[in-house]
Amino acid sequence: MMRTDWRDHDWQLIHTAPQSPTLHMALDDVLTHEVGAGRRAPTLRIWEWASPAVVIGRFQSLRNEVDGAAAQRHGIEVVRRVSGGGAMFIEPGNTITYSIYAPQSLVKGLSFQEAYAFFDAWVLQALAELGIKAWYQPLNDITSEGGKIAGAAQVHRGGAVLHHVTMAYDIDASKMLDVLRIGREKLSDKGTVSAAKRVDPLRSQTGLPREAVIERMVATFRRLHGLSDDRLRADELAQAEALAQAKFGSPAWLGDVA
Amino acid sequence: MHGEYKMPGGKLVVIDLELRDGRLAGVQLSGDFFLEPDSALEAINRALEGQSEHADEAALAASVRHALAADVMMYGISPEAIAAAVRRALHKEPAA
Numbered sequence: 424m425m426r427t428d429w430r431d432h433d434w435q436l437i438h439t440a441p442q443s444p445t446l447h448m449a450l451d452d453v454l455t456h457e458v459g460a461g462r463r464a465p466t467l468r469i470w471e472w473a474s475p476a477v478v479i480g481r482f483q484s485l486r487n488e489v490d491g492a493a494a495q496r497h498g499i500e501v502v503r504r505v506s507g508g509g510a511m512f513i514e515p516g517n518t519i520t521y522s523i524y525a526p527q528s529l530v531k532g533l534s535f536q537e538a539y540a541f542f543d544a545w546v547l548q549a550l551a552e553l554g555i556k557a558w559y560q561p562l563n564d565i566t567s568e569g570g571k572i573a574g575a576a577q578v579h580r581g582g583a584v585l586h587h588v589t590m591a592y593d594i595d596a597s598k599m600l601d602v603l604r605i606g607r608e609k610l611s612d613k614g615t616v617s618a619a620k621r622v623d624p625l626r627s628q629t630g631l632p633r634e635a636v637i638e639r640m641v642a643t644f645r646r647l648h649g650l651s652d653d654r655l656r657a658d659e660l661a662q663a664e665a666l667a668q669a670k671f672g673s674p675a676w677l678g679d680v681a
Numbered sequence: 682m683h684g685e686y687k688m689p690g691g692k693l694v695v696i697d698l699e700l701r702d703g704r705l706a707g708v709q710l711s712g713d714f715f716l717e718p719d720s721a722l723e724a725i726n727r728a729l730e731g732q733s734e735h736a737d738e739a740a741l742a743a744s745v746r747h748a749l750a751a752d753v754m755m756y757g758i759s760p761e762a763i764a765a766a767v768r769r770a771l772h773k774e775p776a777a
Contacts, residue, residue: 481719484711487695507715507756509692535715535756562692562715562757579717579754680711680722 427528435653438469444476449666458524459583470520506576512599522587542586549643569623591624684770692757696766714758
Protein backbone atom coordinates (compact mmCIF):
# COMPACT_ATOMS: atom_id res chain seq x y z
CA MET A 424 0.00 0.00 0.00
CA MET A 425 1.40 3.38 -1.06
CA ARG A 426 0.94 6.45 1.07
CA THR A 427 -1.70 8.70 -0.51
CA ASP A 428 -2.32 12.43 -0.23
CA TRP A 429 -5.60 14.30 0.41
CA ARG A 430 -5.77 15.31 -3.25
CA ASP A 431 -5.49 11.69 -4.40
CA HIS A 432 -9.06 11.22 -3.14
CA ASP A 433 -12.46 12.48 -4.24
CA TRP A 434 -13.72 13.91 -0.91
CA GLN A 435 -17.45 13.99 -0.26
CA LEU A 436 -19.38 16.17 2.20
CA ILE A 437 -22.38 14.95 4.18
CA HIS A 438 -24.20 17.55 6.27
CA THR A 439 -27.79 16.55 6.96
CA ALA A 440 -30.67 17.52 9.22
CA PRO A 441 -30.29 16.84 12.97
CA GLN A 442 -30.11 13.18 13.95
CA SER A 443 -30.38 11.28 17.22
CA PRO A 444 -27.28 10.44 19.28
CA THR A 445 -27.59 6.68 18.68
CA LEU A 446 -27.97 7.24 14.92
CA HIS A 447 -24.78 9.31 14.92
CA MET A 448 -22.91 6.47 16.64
CA ALA A 449 -24.25 4.02 14.06
CA LEU A 450 -23.49 6.27 11.08
CA ASP A 451 -19.83 6.41 12.12
CA ASP A 452 -19.72 2.62 12.22
CA VAL A 453 -21.50 2.16 8.87
CA LEU A 454 -19.69 4.89 6.92
CA THR A 455 -16.26 3.71 8.11
CA HIS A 456 -17.13 0.25 6.80
CA GLU A 457 -18.40 1.65 3.51
CA VAL A 458 -15.19 3.60 2.89
CA GLY A 459 -13.09 0.61 3.95
CA ALA A 460 -14.98 -1.63 1.53
CA GLY A 461 -14.57 0.89 -1.30
CA ARG A 462 -18.32 1.44 -1.65
CA ARG A 463 -18.07 5.09 -0.61
CA ALA A 464 -15.51 7.75 -1.50
CA PRO A 465 -13.63 9.28 1.46
CA THR A 466 -16.06 11.52 3.31
CA LEU A 467 -16.29 14.46 5.69
CA ARG A 468 -19.48 14.36 7.75
CA ILE A 469 -20.66 17.35 9.79
CA TRP A 470 -22.99 16.30 12.59
CA GLU A 471 -26.18 18.07 13.65
CA TRP A 472 -27.57 16.94 17.00
CA ALA A 473 -31.32 16.42 17.45
CA SER A 474 -31.08 16.15 21.23
CA PRO A 475 -28.61 16.52 24.11
CA ALA A 476 -26.25 13.66 24.89
CA VAL A 477 -23.29 12.49 26.86
CA VAL A 478 -21.04 10.47 24.56
CA ILE A 479 -18.63 8.27 26.48
CA GLY A 480 -15.51 6.68 25.04
CA ARG A 481 -15.41 3.00 24.07
CA PHE A 482 -13.49 2.02 27.22
CA GLN A 483 -14.95 4.37 29.79
CA SER A 484 -16.81 3.03 32.78
CA LEU A 485 -20.46 4.10 32.63
CA ARG A 486 -20.86 4.36 36.39
CA ASN A 487 -17.50 6.08 36.93
CA GLU A 488 -18.11 8.71 34.25
CA VAL A 489 -21.80 9.57 34.30
CA ASP A 490 -24.27 10.56 37.02
CA GLY A 491 -27.20 8.63 35.54
CA ALA A 492 -29.83 10.30 37.73
CA ALA A 493 -28.59 13.78 36.79
CA ALA A 494 -28.55 12.85 33.10
CA GLN A 495 -32.14 11.64 33.35
CA ARG A 496 -33.19 14.77 35.23
CA HIS A 497 -31.77 16.97 32.47
CA GLY A 498 -33.21 14.75 29.70
CA ILE A 499 -29.74 13.86 28.44
CA GLU A 500 -29.24 10.58 26.62
CA VAL A 501 -26.05 8.66 27.40
CA VAL A 502 -24.43 6.78 24.51
CA ARG A 503 -21.18 4.90 24.00
CA ARG A 504 -19.16 5.48 20.82
CA VAL A 505 -16.90 3.09 18.89
CA SER A 506 -13.70 5.03 19.59
CA GLY A 507 -11.65 5.49 22.73
CA GLY A 508 -11.07 8.83 24.42
CA GLY A 509 -13.05 10.80 26.98
CA ALA A 510 -16.66 11.76 27.64
CA MET A 511 -18.24 14.62 25.71
CA PHE A 512 -21.17 16.70 26.88
CA ILE A 513 -23.33 17.67 23.91
CA GLU A 514 -26.19 20.12 23.59
CA PRO A 515 -27.54 20.93 20.13
CA GLY A 516 -26.01 24.19 18.97
CA ASN A 517 -23.22 24.02 21.56
CA THR A 518 -20.75 21.79 19.74
CA ILE A 519 -19.36 21.35 16.27
CA THR A 520 -18.79 17.65 15.61
CA TYR A 521 -17.37 16.12 12.44
CA SER A 522 -16.12 12.76 11.22
CA ILE A 523 -13.56 11.99 8.56
CA TYR A 524 -13.81 8.55 6.94
CA ALA A 525 -10.53 7.96 5.13
CA PRO A 526 -8.56 5.16 3.53
CA GLN A 527 -5.73 4.01 5.81
CA SER A 528 -3.30 4.82 3.01
CA LEU A 529 -3.70 8.51 3.89
CA VAL A 530 -1.84 8.05 7.18
CA LYS A 531 0.36 5.10 6.24
CA GLY A 532 3.71 5.24 7.99
CA LEU A 533 2.62 7.99 10.39
CA SER A 534 2.76 7.50 14.15
CA PHE A 535 -0.56 7.81 16.00
CA GLN A 536 0.51 11.23 17.22
CA GLU A 537 1.31 12.37 13.67
CA ALA A 538 -1.93 10.89 12.31
CA TYR A 539 -4.09 12.82 14.79
CA ALA A 540 -2.41 16.11 13.90
CA PHE A 541 -2.52 15.26 10.17
CA PHE A 542 -6.30 14.80 10.12
CA ASP A 543 -6.96 18.16 11.78
CA ALA A 544 -4.37 20.36 10.04
CA TRP A 545 -7.16 21.84 7.87
CA VAL A 546 -9.13 22.75 11.04
CA LEU A 547 -6.15 24.60 12.52
CA GLN A 548 -5.97 26.47 9.21
CA ALA A 549 -9.69 27.29 9.35
CA LEU A 550 -9.36 28.48 12.95
CA ALA A 551 -6.40 30.66 11.97
CA GLU A 552 -8.55 32.23 9.26
CA LEU A 553 -11.07 33.03 12.02
CA GLY A 554 -8.33 34.70 14.03
CA ILE A 555 -7.80 31.86 16.52
CA LYS A 556 -4.27 30.68 17.12
CA ALA A 557 -4.78 26.98 17.84
CA TRP A 558 -2.46 24.01 17.85
CA TYR A 559 -2.43 20.28 18.37
CA GLN A 560 -1.89 19.13 21.92
CA PRO A 561 -0.90 15.43 21.95
CA LEU A 562 -2.33 13.00 22.27
CA ASN A 563 -5.70 14.09 20.91
CA ASP A 564 -6.65 17.69 21.71
CA ILE A 565 -6.91 20.94 19.79
CA THR A 566 -6.09 23.78 22.13
CA SER A 567 -5.48 27.53 22.20
CA GLU A 568 -4.07 30.12 24.56
CA GLY A 569 -7.52 30.44 26.10
CA GLY A 570 -7.92 26.71 26.71
CA LYS A 571 -8.99 23.47 25.08
CA ILE A 572 -11.15 23.77 21.97
CA ALA A 573 -11.66 20.18 20.83
CA GLY A 574 -10.95 16.50 21.37
CA ALA A 575 -10.37 13.88 18.68
CA ALA A 576 -10.53 10.09 18.50
CA GLN A 577 -9.61 7.51 15.86
CA VAL A 578 -10.63 3.96 15.07
CA HIS A 579 -9.21 1.69 12.34
CA ARG A 580 -11.53 -0.75 10.56
CA GLY A 581 -10.60 -2.84 7.58
CA GLY A 582 -8.95 -0.49 5.13
CA ALA A 583 -10.39 2.65 6.67
CA VAL A 584 -9.73 5.01 9.53
CA LEU A 585 -12.39 7.02 11.31
CA HIS A 586 -11.21 10.32 12.78
CA HIS A 587 -13.91 12.22 14.63
CA VAL A 588 -13.74 15.44 16.60
CA THR A 589 -16.01 17.39 18.89
CA MET A 590 -15.32 21.12 19.24
CA ALA A 591 -16.84 23.27 21.99
CA TYR A 592 -18.83 26.12 20.45
CA ASP A 593 -20.57 27.09 23.67
CA ILE A 594 -20.90 25.31 26.98
CA ASP A 595 -23.24 25.11 29.96
CA ALA A 596 -20.49 24.26 32.43
CA SER A 597 -22.70 23.82 35.47
CA LYS A 598 -24.95 21.33 33.68
CA MET A 599 -21.89 19.48 32.36
CA LEU A 600 -20.46 19.17 35.86
CA ASP A 601 -23.81 17.95 37.12
CA VAL A 602 -23.78 15.05 34.67
CA LEU A 603 -20.10 14.10 34.22
CA ARG A 604 -18.51 12.57 37.32
CA ILE A 605 -14.97 12.65 35.97
CA GLY A 606 -15.26 16.38 35.44
CA ARG A 607 -16.07 16.85 39.09
CA GLU A 608 -13.20 14.62 40.25
CA LYS A 609 -10.63 16.22 37.98
CA LEU A 610 -11.71 19.65 39.18
CA SER A 611 -11.67 18.64 42.82
CA ASP A 612 -8.07 17.50 42.33
CA LYS A 613 -7.15 20.91 41.04
CA GLY A 614 -9.01 22.98 43.59
CA THR A 615 -11.78 25.35 42.62
CA VAL A 616 -11.10 26.01 38.95
CA SER A 617 -14.29 26.13 36.92
CA ALA A 618 -14.83 23.88 33.94
CA ALA A 619 -15.29 26.96 31.79
CA LYS A 620 -11.61 27.71 32.32
CA ARG A 621 -10.49 24.32 31.06
CA VAL A 622 -12.52 24.68 27.88
CA ASP A 623 -12.55 27.90 25.87
CA PRO A 624 -15.37 27.64 23.40
CA LEU A 625 -15.44 28.98 19.85
CA ARG A 626 -18.34 31.33 20.43
CA SER A 627 -16.41 33.57 22.82
CA GLN A 628 -13.26 33.31 20.71
CA THR A 629 -14.83 34.14 17.32
CA GLY A 630 -17.97 36.12 18.17
CA LEU A 631 -19.51 34.34 15.16
CA PRO A 632 -22.67 32.23 14.89
CA ARG A 633 -22.02 28.48 14.92
CA GLU A 634 -23.18 28.18 11.30
CA ALA A 635 -20.58 30.72 10.19
CA VAL A 636 -17.79 28.75 11.88
CA ILE A 637 -18.95 25.57 10.14
CA GLU A 638 -19.17 27.42 6.82
CA ARG A 639 -15.56 28.60 7.23
CA MET A 640 -14.39 25.08 8.12
CA VAL A 641 -16.11 23.52 5.10
CA ALA A 642 -14.74 26.23 2.80
CA THR A 643 -11.21 25.65 4.09
CA PHE A 644 -11.45 21.86 3.62
CA ARG A 645 -12.83 22.41 0.12
CA ARG A 646 -10.03 24.78 -0.83
CA LEU A 647 -7.24 22.62 0.59
CA HIS A 648 -8.39 19.10 -0.22
CA GLY A 649 -11.32 19.39 -2.65
CA LEU A 650 -14.88 18.53 -1.56
CA SER A 651 -18.11 17.61 -3.39
CA ASP A 652 -21.54 17.83 -1.81
CA ASP A 653 -23.01 14.40 -1.21
CA ARG A 654 -25.79 12.78 0.77
CA LEU A 655 -26.31 9.55 2.66
CA ARG A 656 -27.44 6.68 0.45
CA ALA A 657 -30.77 5.11 1.42
CA ASP A 658 -29.06 1.78 2.16
CA GLU A 659 -26.46 3.47 4.36
CA LEU A 660 -29.19 5.21 6.37
CA ALA A 661 -31.22 2.00 6.66
CA GLN A 662 -28.17 0.08 7.88
CA ALA A 663 -27.38 2.79 10.42
CA GLU A 664 -30.97 2.94 11.68
CA ALA A 665 -30.98 -0.83 12.21
CA LEU A 666 -27.63 -0.68 14.00
CA ALA A 667 -28.72 2.29 16.14
CA GLN A 668 -31.62 0.23 17.40
CA ALA A 669 -29.96 -3.19 17.71
CA LYS A 670 -26.58 -2.12 19.06
CA PHE A 671 -25.99 1.51 19.97
CA GLY A 672 -29.35 1.96 21.72
CA SER A 673 -29.00 -1.27 23.70
CA PRO A 674 -28.26 -1.42 27.45
CA ALA A 675 -25.69 -4.15 26.70
CA TRP A 676 -23.56 -1.84 24.54
CA LEU A 677 -23.94 1.18 26.83
CA GLY A 678 -23.03 -0.89 29.88
CA ASP A 679 -20.31 -2.91 28.14
CA VAL A 680 -17.79 -1.32 30.51
CA ALA A 681 -19.96 -1.02 33.59
CA MET B 682 -11.35 -1.44 45.09
CA HIS B 683 -10.51 1.34 42.69
CA GLY B 684 -7.20 2.63 41.34
CA GLU B 685 -6.38 5.38 38.84
CA TYR B 686 -3.11 6.11 37.10
CA LYS B 687 -2.51 8.92 34.62
CA MET B 688 0.16 7.61 32.30
CA PRO B 689 2.82 10.31 31.74
CA GLY B 690 2.16 11.69 28.26
CA GLY B 691 -0.83 9.34 28.07
CA LYS B 692 -4.39 8.93 29.26
CA LEU B 693 -6.18 7.97 32.46
CA VAL B 694 -6.02 4.24 33.23
CA VAL B 695 -8.57 2.99 35.76
CA ILE B 696 -8.86 -0.38 37.49
CA ASP B 697 -11.79 -1.65 39.53
CA LEU B 698 -11.38 -5.03 41.23
CA GLU B 699 -12.14 -7.17 44.24
CA LEU B 700 -9.95 -9.52 46.23
CA ARG B 701 -11.01 -13.13 46.75
CA ASP B 702 -8.70 -15.35 48.80
CA GLY B 703 -5.75 -13.09 48.07
CA ARG B 704 -6.38 -13.07 44.32
CA LEU B 705 -7.67 -10.39 41.93
CA ALA B 706 -11.29 -10.94 40.92
CA GLY B 707 -13.87 -9.09 38.84
CA VAL B 708 -11.12 -6.99 37.28
CA GLN B 709 -12.34 -4.15 35.07
CA LEU B 710 -10.00 -1.90 33.14
CA SER B 711 -11.46 1.40 31.94
CA GLY B 712 -10.39 4.90 30.95
CA ASP B 713 -10.09 7.41 28.13
CA PHE B 714 -7.26 5.56 26.34
CA PHE B 715 -7.22 4.10 22.82
CA LEU B 716 -7.04 0.34 22.29
CA GLU B 717 -7.61 -1.69 19.12
CA PRO B 718 -9.16 -4.10 18.50
CA ASP B 719 -11.60 -3.36 21.31
CA SER B 720 -11.69 -7.07 22.24
CA ALA B 721 -8.22 -6.52 23.77
CA LEU B 722 -9.99 -4.97 26.78
CA GLU B 723 -11.49 -8.33 27.73
CA ALA B 724 -8.16 -10.09 27.12
CA ILE B 725 -6.47 -7.70 29.57
CA ASN B 726 -9.18 -8.15 32.20
CA ARG B 727 -8.84 -11.95 31.90
CA ALA B 728 -5.04 -11.77 32.16
CA LEU B 729 -5.32 -9.91 35.47
CA GLU B 730 -8.04 -12.14 36.90
CA GLY B 731 -6.64 -14.55 39.50
CA GLN B 732 -3.27 -12.79 39.87
CA SER B 733 -1.89 -12.74 43.39
CA GLU B 734 -2.49 -9.60 45.43
CA HIS B 735 1.27 -9.64 46.02
CA ALA B 736 2.25 -9.65 42.32
CA ASP B 737 4.57 -6.71 41.68
CA GLU B 738 4.21 -4.20 38.85
CA ALA B 739 6.72 -5.97 36.63
CA ALA B 740 4.88 -9.29 36.95
CA LEU B 741 1.48 -7.71 36.33
CA ALA B 742 2.78 -5.81 33.29
CA ALA B 743 4.32 -9.02 31.91
CA SER B 744 1.00 -10.87 32.30
CA VAL B 745 -0.83 -8.13 30.41
CA ARG B 746 1.81 -8.00 27.68
CA HIS B 747 1.71 -11.77 27.27
CA ALA B 748 -2.08 -11.73 26.81
CA LEU B 749 -2.00 -9.22 23.97
CA ALA B 750 -1.98 -10.37 20.35
CA ALA B 751 0.79 -8.95 18.15
CA ASP B 752 -1.66 -6.70 16.25
CA VAL B 753 -3.02 -4.88 19.33
CA MET B 754 -2.58 -1.10 19.14
CA MET B 755 -2.28 0.95 22.34
CA TYR B 756 -2.27 4.75 22.48
CA GLY B 757 -2.14 6.56 25.78
CA ILE B 758 -1.96 3.27 27.71
CA SER B 759 0.64 0.53 28.25
CA PRO B 760 1.00 -2.73 30.18
CA GLU B 761 3.11 -0.82 32.72
CA ALA B 762 0.42 1.84 33.20
CA ILE B 763 -2.22 -0.88 33.70
CA ALA B 764 0.02 -2.57 36.28
CA ALA B 765 0.48 0.75 38.10
CA ALA B 766 -3.31 1.25 38.25
CA VAL B 767 -3.73 -2.29 39.66
CA ARG B 768 -1.16 -1.62 42.39
CA ARG B 769 -2.92 1.63 43.27
CA ALA B 770 -6.27 -0.17 43.54
CA LEU B 771 -4.66 -2.73 45.87
CA HIS B 772 -2.91 -0.10 47.97
CA LYS B 773 -5.89 2.24 48.06
CA GLU B 774 -3.57 5.04 46.98
CA PRO B 775 -5.22 8.28 45.89
CA ALA B 776 -5.60 8.96 42.17
CA ALA B 777 -2.76 10.66 40.30
